[in-house]
Amino acid sequence: MRWFYVQFGAVFTLFMIATLGSWYEGSRILNEPWEWKYSAPFSALIHGDITSESQILQLDHFVYAAKFEPLLPMIMVFSGLYLLVLIAYGLFRQRVRLFTGLLITTAVMLFALSYAVFPSPTAGGNALFYAGLAGGLLILNGAALHFYRAQKPG
Numbered sequence: 001m002r003w004f005y006v007q008f009g010a011v012f013t014l015f016m017i018a019t020l021g022s023w024y025e026g027s028r029i030l031n032e033p034w035e036w037k038y039s040a041p042f043s044a045l046i047h048g049d050i051t052s053e054s055q056i057l058q059l060d061h062f063v064y065a066a067k068f069e070p071l072l073p074m075i076m077v078f079s080g081l082y083l084l085v086l087i088a089y090g091l092f093r094q095r096v097r098l099f100t101g102l103l104i105t106t107a108v109m110l111f112a113l114s115y116a117v118f119p120s121p122t123a124g125g126n127a128l129f130y131a132g133l134a135g136g137l138l139i140l141n142g143a144a145l146h147f148y149r150a151q152k153p154g
Contacts, residue, residue: 004090011082018076025069026061039064070124074131081106081135085142096150103143110136 029039030053036043040050040060047055066073084106092099114132117125 004086007086008083011079011086015076015079015083018072018079021072022065022069022076023058023061025072026063026065028068029060029064030056035064039067066128067120067122067124070127070131073124074128077128077131078135081110081139085139096147100143100147103139103146107136107140107143110139 029035033053036050036056040056041063042059043050043055043057046057050056062073062076085103088099088102092102110132114129114136117129117132120126120129
């Protein structure tokens with residue numbers, strides 16, 4: 001069980017550093033009003049037309065960072081996924097079908113999110129598309145491997 005805490009601590013620290021870095025990188029949206037229409041979907045959902053930087057929600061900082069500086073947001077997403085799988089494994093390792101189902105659901109969600117950003121005009125959007133596909137395939141393979149090993153006698 002010690003390995004669980006070591007992995008959790010290391011990956012959680014990486015997740016927090018990537019989150020803070022992404023948030024900082026995305027704060028550039030406040031200084032670029034011409035991007036508000038295209039890179040602030042959550043603010044537009046709440047406020048309609050955005051007329052001042054005070055209307056920009058913090059969540060849109062991550063959208064902007066993902067579009068224009070995708071490295072830290074991808075690290076944030078993958079470390080978050082790793083945390084999710086790690087916690088789920090700790091909770092459900094004896095319940096093979098439930099854990100496998102959770103992994104398959106996570107893979108399907110990654111494929112859907114990748115499809116949602118597919119025809120992206122930015123390099124960051126394209127990078128997130130390929131990262132989502134790769135992550136979904138990796139998790140799907142992990143689900144198949146876990147299920148296969150659990151079914152194997154001995």
